Amino acid sequence: MQILDGTSTSASIKRELEEAVAARKQQQLKTPHLAAILVGNNPASEAYVGAKVRTCNEIGFESTLLRFDTDISEADLLLEVQKLNEDKRVDGILVQLPLPLHISEDAVINTISPEKDVDGFHPISQGKMILGQPGFLPATPYGILLMLDKYQIDISGKHCVVVGRSNIVGKPMSVLLARNAHPGNATVTICHSRTKDLAAITRQADVLIAAIGKPKFITRDMVKEGVIVIDVGINRIEDASRKSGFRLVGDVDFDQVAPACSYITPVPKGVGPMTICGLMKNTLQAVERKD
Numbered sequence: 001m002q003i004l005d006g007t008s009t010s011a012s013i014k015r016e017l018e019e020a021v022a023a024r025k026q027q028q029l030k031t032p033h034l035a036a037i038l039v040g041n042n043p044a045s046e047a048y049v050g051a052k053v054r055t056c057n058e059i060g061f062e063s064t065l066l067r068f069d070t071d072i073s074e075a076d077l078l079l080e081v082q083k084l085n086e087d088k089r090v091d092g093i094l095v096q097l098p099l100p101l102h103i104s105e106d107a108v109i110n111t112i113s114p115e116k117d118v119d120g121f122h123p124i125s126q127g128k129m130i131l132g133q134p135g136f137l138p139a140t141p142y143g144i145l146l147m148l149d150k151y152q153i154d155i156s157g158k159h160c161v162v163v164g165r166s167n168i169v170g171k172p173m174s175v176l177l178a179r180n181a182h183p184g185n186a187t188v189t190i191c192h193s194r195t196k197d198l199a200a201i202t203r204q205a206d207v208l209i210a211a212i213g214k215p216k217f218i219t220r221d222m223v224k225e226g227v228i229v230i231d232v233g234i235n236r237i238e239d240a241s242r243k244s245g246f247r248l249v250g251d252v253d254f255d256q257v258a259p260a261c262s263y264i265t266p267v268p269k270g271v272g273p274m275t276i277c278g279l280m281k282n283t284l285q286a287v288e289r290k291d
Contacts, residue, residue: 001258001259001260001261001262001263001264002151002262002263002264003263003264003265003266004147004151004230004263004264004265004266004270005266005269005270006143006147006265006266006269006270006271006272006273006274007269007273009146009147009150009151009273009274009277010273010274010276010277012150013146013150013277013280013281014055014058014059014277014280017059017277017280017281017284018058018059018060020284021059021060021061021284022060024287025060029287029291030091030287030290030291031060031061031062031287032061032062032091032092032283032284032286032287033061033062033063033064033089033090033091033092033283033287034052034056034061034062034063034064034090034091034092034093034094034118034279034280034283035063035064035065035066035084035087035090035092035093035094036049036052036053036063036064036065036066036093036094036095036096037066037068037077037080037081037084037093037094037095037096038065038066038067038068038096039067039068039069039070039072039077039095039096039099039100039103040068040069040070040100041070042098044234044236045096045097045098048096049065049096051272051276052094052276052279053065055276055280056280059280061280061283062089064090066080066084068080070100071100072103073102073103074102074103074104074107074108077099077103077108078107078108078111081093081095081108081111081112082111084116085111085112085113085116090116091116091118091283091286091287091290092116092117092118092279092282092283092286093112093113093116093117093118094118094119094279095108095109095112095119097168109121109122110122110123115286115289116286117136118136118139118279118282118283118286119136119138119139119279119282120135120136120137120138120139120142120172120278120282121138121167121168122136125137125138126138126167126172129172129175129176130175132179132180132181136282136285136286137172137176137278137282138168138169138172138278139275139276139278139279139282140168140169140173140232140271140274140275140278141169141172141173141176141278142176142278142281142282143271143273143274143275143276143277143278144173144209144230144232144271144274145176145183146274146277146278146281147230147265147271147274148183149182149183151263153183153228153263154183155177155183155184155185155186155206155207156182156183156184156185156186157185157186157187158186158187158206158207159186159187159188159189159204159205159206159207160174160177160178160186160187160188160189160205160206160207160208160209161188161189161190161191161201161202161204161205161207161208161209162174162177162188162189162190162191162209162211163191163192163198163202163208163209163210163211163212163217163218163251164191164192164209164210164211164212164213164232164251165190165192166211169209169211169232170190170192170209170211171190173209173211174188174190177207177209186207189201189204189205192212193212198222199221199222202218202222202223203222203223203224204224205223205224205227206226206227206228207227207228207229207230208223208227208228208229208230209230209232210229210230210231210232210233210250210251210252211232211233211251212233212251213233213235213251214233214235214251215233215235215237215249215250215251216249216250216251216252216253216254217233217251217252217253218231218251218252218253218257219253219256219257220253220256220257220260222257223257223260223261224260225260226260226261226262227260227261227262228261228262228263228264229252229257229258229261229263229264229265230265230270230271231250231251231252231254231264231265231266231267231270231271232250232251232271233249233250233251233252233267234248234250234267234268234272235248235249235250235251236248237249248267248268249267250265250266250267250270252264252267254266254267
């Protein structure tokens with residue numbers, strides 16, 4: 001069993017990005033600039049945005065963080081997004097999800113300029129992905145592809161089972177695994193909460209992507225020997241032994257499942273750091289399109 005280490009893998013990609021930014025500066029080309037919008041003070045969202053801003057600083061990107069109170073109206077938030085669309089200094093825009101219930105996430109995502117949609121959520125980005133056209137890939141699936149590539153894991157012809165059908169991970173992941181590219185060319189099954197006899201299907205998986213949002217949902221009886229497991233889940237569970245009172249676990253029962261795997265991602269320090277790499281590579285791509 002080998003751990004797919006997102007921390008070391010992302011560090012390698014960040015060094016590549018840092019070199020690319022340094023080369024751009026030497027050529028007097030524009031420095032990539034990422035703008036992030038954070039609404040409210042959700043602790044998880046604070047942590048995610050903080051990590052993205054820190055990564056920008058580490059690799060030489062410029063960054064702007066705009067904070068708004070939870071009671072900001074949808075109309076006012078859309079105006080702020082439009083301002084960033086029109087700001088020529090900004091190359092990439094991300095709006096940290098989830099948003100307060102009174103704000104439509106679809107409305108916000110649809111307002112972001114497709115040329116600055118570095119999270120890859122806009123319908124135009126998603127459409128280009130499905131058609132195999134150049135564009136921004138959703139950051140988490142993109143990060144998973146980067147990890148598979150770095151570890152030289154060939155999924156061509158393998159049976160990949162994706163558990164989860166969200167627009168952020170499950171659906172785009174299934175498209176990217178099946179595409180005629182590298183990594184890709186897999187046979188893909190997508191499962192969800194209504195799938196009958198789920199375990200019978202997951203046991204067929206050569207590669208299992210768990211993105212269902214339920215802690216320790218995938219257990220030992222649901223996987224076969226030698227499976228490659230990518231755990232996208234980030235779940236907080238109570239843990240009285242921790243100062244914080246909680247700990248993070250994935251959608252996979254790691255202690256049970258890991259001994260059966262050929263490769264597995266841990267939680268944390270697995271897919272999370274790779275998501276940020278996907279976001280940063282999209283932002284670099286956004287500025288390169290303007291050269």
